[in-house]
Amino acid sequence: MKVVVDMNKCQDHGQCVFAAPDVFSMDDDGHLVHVSDPDDTLRDEVEEAADVCPLQAIRIEG
Amino acid sequence: MTGRVVVAGASMGGLRAAEQLRAAGWTGAITVVGDEPHMPYNRPPLSKEVLAGKAPFASLAFTPKAATADVEWRLGTRVVASRLAERTVALDDGSELPYDGLVVATGMRPRRLRCPGPLAGRHTVRTIADARELRDELTRPAARVVVVGAGFIGCEVAATAVGLGVREVTVVDPLPLPMVGPLGDLLGRALLRRHEQRGVRFALGTGVAGFEGEERVTGVVLSDGTVLPADVVVESVGSVANTEWLDGNGLDLTDGVLTDEQLRVGGRPEVVAVGDVARFPNARYDGVSRRVEHWSIPTDTAKHAARTLAAHLAGGRPDPAPFAPLPTFWSDQHDFRLQSFGAPVLGLDDVRVLDGDPAGDVLVGYHVDGRLVGVVALGGHGAAMGAARCRAQLLKQPALTA
Numbered sequence: 111m112k113v114v115v116d117m118n119k120c121q122d123h124g125q126c127v128f129a130a131p132d133v134f135s136m137d138d139d140g141h142l143v144h145v146s147d148p149d150d151t152l153r154d155e156v157e158e159a160a161d162v163c164p165l166q167a168i169r170i171e172g
Numbered sequence: 173m174t175g176r177v178v179v180a181g182a183s184m185g186g187l188r189a190a191e192q193l194r195a196a197g198w199t200g201a202i203t204v205v206g207d208e209p210h211m212p213y214n215r216p217p218l219s220k221e222v223l224a225g226k227a228p229f230a231s232l233a234f235t236p237k238a239a240t241a242d243v244e245w246r247l248g249t250r251v252v253a254s255r256l257a258e259r260t261v262a263l264d265d266g267s268e269l270p271y272d273g274l275v276v277a278t279g280m281r282p283r284r285l286r287c288p289g290p291l292a293g294r295h296t297v298r299t300i301a302d303a304r305e306l307r308d309e310l311t312r313p314a315a316r317v318v319v320v321g322a323g324f325i326g327c328e329v330a331a332t333a334v335g336l337g338v339r340e341v342t343v344v345d346p347l348p349l350p351m352v353g354p355l356g357d358l359l360g361r362a363l364l365r366r367h368e369q370r371g372v373r374f375a376l377g378t379g380v381a382g383f384e385g386e387e388r389v390t391g392v393v394l395s396d397g398t399v400l401p402a403d404v405v406v407e408s409v410g411s412v413a414n415t416e417w418l419d420g421n422g423l424d425l426t427d428g429v430l431t432d433e434q435l436r437v438g439g440r441p442e443v444v445a446v447g448d449v450a451r452f453p454n455a456r457y458d459g460v461s462r463r464v465e466h467w468s469i470p471t472d473t474a475k476h477a478a479r480t481l482a483a484h485l486a487g488g489r490p491d492p493a494p495f496a497p498l499p500t501f502w503s504d505q506h507d508f509r510l511q512s513f514g515a516p517v518l519g520l521d522d523v524r525v526l527d528g529d530p531a532g533d534v535l536v537g538y539h540v541d542g543r544l545v546g547v548v549a550l551g552g553h554g555a556a557m558g559a560a561r562c563r564a565q566l567l568k569q570p571a572l573t574a
Binding site for chain 1: 188214216231234235467468471500502504511552553556557560563
């Protein structure tokens with residue numbers, strides 16, 4: 111599974127961090143960082159993160 | 173599995189319902205009926221990026237999930253009637269659709285002002301078509317804009333208009349402060365100051381009596397007789413539930429469609445409701461059924477309702493755990509953001525500053541019997557982080573009792 115975040119869309123709402131804290135986090139400046147190739151066992155929570163992104167900026171490939 | 177689920181409404185709630193039915197194991201047919209000609213799209217940018225001309229329509233469409241590839245979309249078509257006892261709905265093209273399961277996802281439409289005056293030049297912001305028309309008007313040279321309604325959408329539109337360089341933007345509301353109903357006085361005052369500092373004018377504590385103009389609106393007449401010159405009027409005065417198609421089935425449709433704590437409608441296990449048309453009890457709070465017009469609600473309700481419906485259609489019983497979402501909303505206006513978790517509106521009688529200062533970044537807590545029931549952050553990253561920490565506390569709270 112590959113996680114792609116469109117950083118042109120992302121507005122650092124952080125909803126994905128609540129849904130999938132092992133994959134998404136905020137850095138000290140409040141900007142989103144993420145793991146781009148998380149373990150497949152995290153698929154459900156990554157899908158949840160993609161669904162709750164207000165900007166719909168998260169895409170899952172593979 | 174055989175049979176068909178009809179999803180009435182093809183906005184975000186309808187899309188999420190179809191996706192979540194597949195995720196919950198429903199392999200039968202799914203037909204989604206929606207009156208707009210578009211596939212479901214994301215609405216928050218309509219009052220902001222779309223109005224500002226920064227987001228093309230293609231960027232709003234939801235990315236389709238593979239599991240919903242065989243969903244039938246009947247777009248540009250409206251459900252106009254229903255006979256729940258016979259399990260059929262009627263469409264505006266005269267056809268009837270029988271169903272085994274029905275999802276009510278018809279959402280809301282903007283309430284309109286019913287007072288004298290021309291209609292031309294008056295706008296609402298609910299659909300992509302609305303936003304496009306309004307954008308064309310806001311970009312006319314020297315347009316004077318009056319926004320009726322100082323709620324979230326009205327204030328977002330006013331902020332966007334100022335950002336576009338509109339010379340005069342005035343927000344009218346019968347209440348004394350913007351967004352005071354959901355947020356209370358403390359943040360209402362802080363928001364009023366911020367909007368005024370950025371060039372938005374306000375006419376508060378006054379209603380609208382009518383509109384001036386022959387063919388097209390030229391002014392807004394306030395209840396005290398004052399006339400505000402206006403080339404463009406935006407009406408953001410609340411919304412009305414699209415439930416007329418459910419009339420005649422003995423349902424409680426007083427404000428949206430009443431559901432039980434599993435999101436079932438009218439005691440029927442084969443009918444569920446999702447999105448902001450659903451008036452549901454939230455087991456996290458006081459047992460009172462409410463509609464919630466937050467962006468997160470279509471997704472939250474669809475997940476729970478789809479499990480309820482899929483379990484019934486598979487011949488089983490739904491998970492008895494009642495629906496208990498943690499409401500969350502945000503609003504971007506000018507250069508600041510509001511971020512909310514929980515139910516601030518339940519705690520308006522006990523509002524406290526938890527961190528910061530209303531003049532700058534601030535975190536505000538809303539309480540019932542001394543217990544935190546909602547938080548709202550206004551400002552930048554620090555306030556948002558504070559709200560995120562409170563979110564964990566809100567999730568752990570025991571339920572409020574009635």
